[in-house]
Amino acid sequence: xxxxxxxxxxxxxxxxxxxxxxxxxxxxxxxxxxxxxxxxxxxxxxxxxxxxxxxxxxxxxxxxxxxxxxxxxxxxxxxxxxxxxxxxxxxxxxxxxxxxxxxxxxxxxxxxxxxxxxxxxxxxxxxxxxxxxxxxxxxxxxxxxxxxxxxxxxxxxxxxxxxxxxxxxxxxxxxxxxxxxxxxxxxxxxxxxxxxxxxxxxxxxxxxxxxxxxxxxxxxxxxxxxxxxxxxxxxxxxxxxxxxxxxxxxxxxxxxxxxxxxxxxxxxxxxxxxxxxxxxxxxxxxxxxxxxxxxxxxxxxxxxxxxxxxxxxxxxxxxxxxxxxxxxxxxxxxxxxxxxxxxxxxxxxxxxxxxxxxxxxxxxxxxxxxxxxxxxxxxxxxxxxxxxxxxxxxxxxxxxxxxxxxxxxxxxxxxxxxxxxxxxxxxxxxxxxxxxxxxxxxxxxxxxxxxxxxxxxxxxxxxxxxxxxxxxxxxxxxxxxxxxxxxxxxxxxxx
Numbered sequence: 001x002x003x004x005x006x007x008x009x010x011x012x013x014x015x016x017x018x019x020x021x022x023x024x025x026x027x028x029x030x031x032x033x034x035x036x037x038x039x040x041x042x043x044x045x046x047x048x049x050x051x052x053x054x055x056x057x058x059x060x061x062x063x064x065x066x067x068x069x070x071x072x073x074x075x076x077x078x079x080x081x082x083x084x085x086x087x088x089x090x091x092x093x094x095x096x097x098x099x100x101x102x103x104x105x106x107x108x109x110x111x112x113x114x115x116x117x118x119x120x121x122x123x124x125x126x127x128x129x130x131x132x133x134x135x136x137x138x139x140x141x142x143x144x145x146x147x148x149x150x151x152x153x154x155x156x157x158x159x160x161x162x163x164x165x166x167x168x169x170x171x172x173x174x175x176x177x178x179x180x181x182x183x184x185x186x187x188x189x190x191x192x193x194x195x196x197x198x199x200x201x202x203x204x205x206x207x208x209x210x211x212x213x214x215x216x217x218x219x220x221x222x223x224x225x226x227x228x229x230x231x232x233x234x235x236x237x238x239x240x241x242x243x244x245x246x247x248x249x250x251x252x253x254x255x256x257x258x259x260x261x262x263x264x265x266x267x268x269x270x271x272x273x274x275x276x277x278x279x280x281x282x283x284x285x286x287x288x289x290x291x292x293x294x295x296x297x298x299x300x301x302x303x304x305x306x307x308x309x310x311x312x313x314x315x316x317x318x319x320x321x322x323x324x325x326x327x328x329x330x331x332x333x334x335x336x337x338x339x340x341x342x343x344x345x346x347x348x349x350x351x352x353x354x355x356x357x358x359x360x361x362x363x364x365x366x367x368x369x370x371x372x373x374x375x376x377x378x379x380x381x382x383x384x385x386x387x388x389x390x391x392x393x394x395x396x397x398x399x400x401x402x403x404x405x406x407x408x409x410x411x412x413x414x415x416x417x418x419x420x421x422x423x424x425x426x427x428x429x430x431x432x433x434x435x436x437x438x439x440x441x442x443x444x445x446x447x448x449x450x451x452x453x454x455x456x457x458x459x460x461x462x463x464x465x466x467x468x469x470x471x472x473x474x475x476x477x478x479x480x481x482x483x484x485x486x487x488x489x490x491x492x493x494x495x
Contacts, residue, residue: 227254368452
């Protein structure tokens, strides 16, 4: 008779406690302090990379005080057990096995919170990596995917090479963070502020060249976040001049500052030290930074690019719930769409009052139809009648959705067409009538947003860089999606 999964996991964890070494897979662990990933379980062994505090790792083996782990960036090695929360997760030997909390059939679903190898960061300049590294970690960039160009090495050729290397590592649909801290250099008397970054070899990396690199990277990226944090308005050049919303692509959000306080303020808003909404887009974060004590009315930071993009999905805020919050969530989701593509969704004539639509695509995709309501987010497709979300090129499907309520308002529908599939179970949807719905509380809404934005969270997608995947697997792991609002009054109101 096969053992229950919960008992097997419990027994494996008891072995971890009892044996000096075991081949059991202990699952996920989080670093409670930074550590060095080493080739062998010894402090004298060769160094592979640094793993930062709060990074999530997959435990492959336990050997006394050492853990063999799969670290961010798909790199395996050994770290000290005492620097993780593994022991805090393990039950005491006399504890009963914990009951299963996942529905049957979903035991393979992964929990959220791990960095993804499809996220990259380039940190240029500055005397310390700490703040920029923390930002990269919050944005889900594995430590191994962050590249640094120290200020002392910031020559013109080195800057150009850093962008070339970043472009070589980038896969289609990846996410990028570029953090620039220009060095301080006095202005030349009688000369206007230089529009660019002064290099160590006394040349200028101009804004026009920076914009060309940003535009090239943005054409392949899903989202690109740019932060330029100049140390001082009095000593530095003015590297942010000429970078505005009209010059940046629609999938780029930029925070620009000539006062040197941008990065700490942004971290405070993202880490919860300052008030900020759960779905903190660029505009909300900018307001948060302005409202911080000591910066009100004094901040020199400005916003450029697309202010509706969300760099980090913050934990849920308890007060937010109900139809209004569900509507705001769908608006925020729609704002994260790939604006280079518009779903081919058309309303069809109907004689029985039902809502009929025809959906087509030029590339393999997955279709989800969502609406806001008193029970949170309603999932109208896939549903009890059409259980498959996949949409194949040249094979359009006809959707029939429930009719609008008698005398009620016409529901506004969000059609989302994603490159990769989304997990209905992991999003927390529960069957309701012909479709499904989330709960109206903030935690349930956050769970939906996390899944719809994050996509496939399997080990392959979390630990493999896009450029190393085949075309089919790359689409499976992609987080990019297009979206379209339709208000089916006469069937023509769209945006």
